[in-house]
Amino acid sequence: MTRNIKFILNNEFINADVNPAGVILDFIRDNQLTGTKEGCKEGDCGACTVLIGELKNDEVVYKSINSCLFPLGNVHGKHVVTIEGINQSGKELTPIQQAFVEEGASQCGFCTPGFIISLTGYLLSAESLDAKDALYSMDGNICRCTGHNSIIRAAERITSKFNKLTGQSENKIQVLADYGFVPDYFLHIKERLSKIDKAEFHREVNGDSTYFVSGGSDLFVQIPDVMMKSTIKFLYDNPEIKFIREENGHILIGSTSTVNEVLNSKIMLTYFPSLFNFIELFGSLPIRNSATIGGNLNNASPIGDMTSFFLGLNSTIVLADRDDNLREIPMRDYYLSYKKTARNGDEYMKYLYFKIPTKPYYFNFEKVSKRTYLDIASVNSTILIETSDDIISDVHISAGGVSAIPLYLRKTRDFLLNKTLSVDLIKDAVEMAGNEAAPISDARGAADYKKLLLKRLLFSHFIKLFPEIISIKDTVID
Ligand SMILES: Cc1cc2nc3c(=O)[nH]c(=O)nc-3n(C[C@H](O)[C@H](O)[C@H](O)COP(=O)(O)OP(=O)(O)OC[C@H]3O[C@@H](n4cnc5c(N)ncnc54)[C@H](O)[C@@H]3O)c2cc1C
Ligand code: FES
Numbered sequence: 001m002t003r004n005i006k007f008i009l010n011n012e013f014i015n016a017d018v019n020p021a022g023v024i025l026d027f028i029r030d031n032q033l034t035g036t037k038e039g040c041k042e043g044d045c046g047a048c049t050v051l052i053g054e055l056k057n058d059e060v061v062y063k064s065i066n067s068c069l070f071p072l073g074n075v076h077g078k079h080v081v082t083i084e085g086i087n088q089s090g091k092e093l094t095p096i097q098q099a100f101v102e103e104g105a106s107q108c109g110f111c112t113p114g115f116i117i118s119l120t121g122y123l124l125s126a127e128s129l130d131a132k133d134a135l136y137s138m139d140g141n142i143c144r145c146t147g148h149n150s151i152i153r154a155a156e157r158i159t160s161k162f163n164k165l166t167g168q169s170e171n172k173i174q175v176l177a178d179y180g181f182v183p184d185y186f187l188h189i190k191e192r193l194s195k196i197d198k199a200e201f202h203r204e205v206n207g208d209s210t211y212f213v214s215g216g217s218d219l220f221v222q223i224p225d226v227m228m229k230s231t232i233k234f235l236y237d238n239p240e241i242k243f244i245r246e247e248n249g250h251i252l253i254g255s256t257s258t259v260n261e262v263l264n265s266k267i268m269l270t271y272f273p274s275l276f277n278f279i280e281l282f283g284s285l286p287i288r289n290s291a292t293i294g295g296n297l298n299n300a301s302p303i304g305d306m307t308s309f310f311l312g313l314n315s316t317i318v319l320a321d322r323d324d325n326l327r328e329i330p331m332r333d334y335y336l337s338y339k340k341t342a343r344n345g346d347e348y349m350k351y352l353y354f355k356i357p358t359k360p361y362y363f364n365f366e367k368v369s370k371r372t373y374l375d376i377a378s379v380n381s382t383i384l385i386e387t388s389d390d391i392i393s394d395v396h397i398s399a400g401g402v403s404a405i406p407l408y409l410r411k412t413r414d415f416l417l418n419k420t421l422s423v424d425l426i427k428d429a430v431e432m433a434g435n436e437a438a439p440i441s442d443a444r445g446a447a448d449y450k451k452l453l454l455k456r457l458l459f460s461h462f463i464k465l466f467p468e469i470i471s472i473k474d475t476v477i478d
C-alpha cells in the first residue's frame, strides 16, 4: 500500500508524497499554477473552480468542483484540469476565452478562470448545447466587477455558435480538440488514467483524532487545519458505497452518492419528477458535485437539506463497523441531540433506503433561506402523503431549523393519519406542527419567526399538493 497520490494534473503525471488532507487548490498554486484563484476558501465564489475527470464506463467524465475544499485524497486516479490545462498553446485563445473578450466579460479577471473552466466543463459533459444549461453550469461562479450580463452573453455566443458541435461525432473530446476548446493531450487521458491503480492509494491516514471524509465540503470549511493532523478515512471513491438502485420496492442510496448524482438519477426522477426544483436550492453546481448524502446526514446539522428530504421519506440508515457488521437505524431515531447521532465512532454510514411510496402519493420539499441561492436554510421541510379513497393512509413530515436536531413531526403525523383532508384538518395540523417545534433565536432568525416560517412552509406543502382543497386565502392569519 502506498500513501502516494497519483493523478494527472493538466498534461503532467503526478506521483506525490503529500498529506492527502491538503486541498487541491494549495497543491496547484504551490506548483506555480496560479491561474486558479483563491477567493473565499469556503466554496462561495467559484474563483478556485477546476475540473475533475474520472474514468466511468470506459469514458472520462468531467465535473467542476471547488478546489479550495476538495482534499488531495479524493483525486487519486483522476484528471485535474486548471485554466492552464485548457489552453497550452500560449498563442491562441480557446473559443470560450475569445467569446469573453468579444463580450467584454472580464475586467480585473480574478473570476474569469473559474467561469472559463465551468463553461469548458459544460462543453465536455453536455449532450447538446443550450444557453440555459450553460448558465446553469456557471452556478456558483461570482463576478464582482464586470456584471454578469456580459458573461451570460459570452455563454450564449458559444452555445449558439457551436450548438451543432456536440452531435457531430461519437468522440466528443476529439470534436472539442478539433475546435480548440481543449488541447490534443485530452485525447490520451483515458488511456493514461486506466494505468493508475485506483485501489493502490491507502485510504486511511494516521493522525490525532479520527474523521471520515467524503466530499469534504463541510469539513474543509469548518476545520481544514485539524484535518491536516487527523486520522482520515477517505470514503468518497469507495465504489461499494456509491450507488443508487431500486430493490424489492425500495430505493437504496450509497452514502457517497453526491447530491448531483441523486439529482440526475433516473430512478429518483421516475418517482420524484420535481426533484430539480427541490435540489437546485442546494449549494451550487460544484458543491453539489462534491457534497455527498452521507456527509449531509452525518454532519447532523438541523438544517441539512438532504437530511430533511430523506427524513421526510422516512428513510432508514445502514451503518457498518470496521468488520462490516451492519446495523440499521430509522432516520427519525438517528439524531440524539445537537450534532450528535446514534452512530458509534468506528461506524460509518454505508447507505440509506426508503420504501417507494404507494400511489397515489404526494411529495414536496420547501426551503427558506436569507438568500434564494447558495445559502443554507433558515427553515426547511419535507412531506410525503399517501392516500387511499381520499383518506390519508400514510404521512411523514420533517422540519429543519426549528430544533437542535432535524425534526420528524411525530405528533402531527399521528394526528393526520387515517383522516380525510380538509381546510380545518390542515389548519389544526399546522398548529400542531408549530407546537412540536422548539427553535432557538440565532443569526438565521428569531425563534418566533422560525416557528411562523415552519407553519407557512407546511401550508405551502398542502397548497401545492392539494390546490383543490386549500388555497393561500384560506391560510391568512387574522
Ligand atoms: C458553499 C456551500 C454551500 C452549501 N450549501 C448547502 C445547502 O444548500 N444545503 C445543505 O444542506 N448543505 C449545504 N452545504 C453543506 C455541505 O455541502 C453538505 O452538508 C454536504 O452534503 C456535506 O457532504 P460532504 O460529503 O462534503 O461531507 P464531508 O465534509 O466529507 O463530511 C461531513 C461530515 O459527515 C461525516 N461523514 C461523511 N461521510 C460519512 C459517512 N459515510 N459515514 C459517517 N460519517 C460521514 C464527516 O466525518 C463529517 O463529520 C454547503 C456547503 C458549502 C461549502
Ligand atoms: S476560493 Fe471561493 S469557492 Fe473556492
Ligand code: FES
Pocket (backbone or CB within 6 Å): 105, 106, 107, 108, 109, 110, 111, 112, 142, 143, 144, 145, 146
Ligand atoms: S472580472 Fe473582476 S471579479 Fe469578475
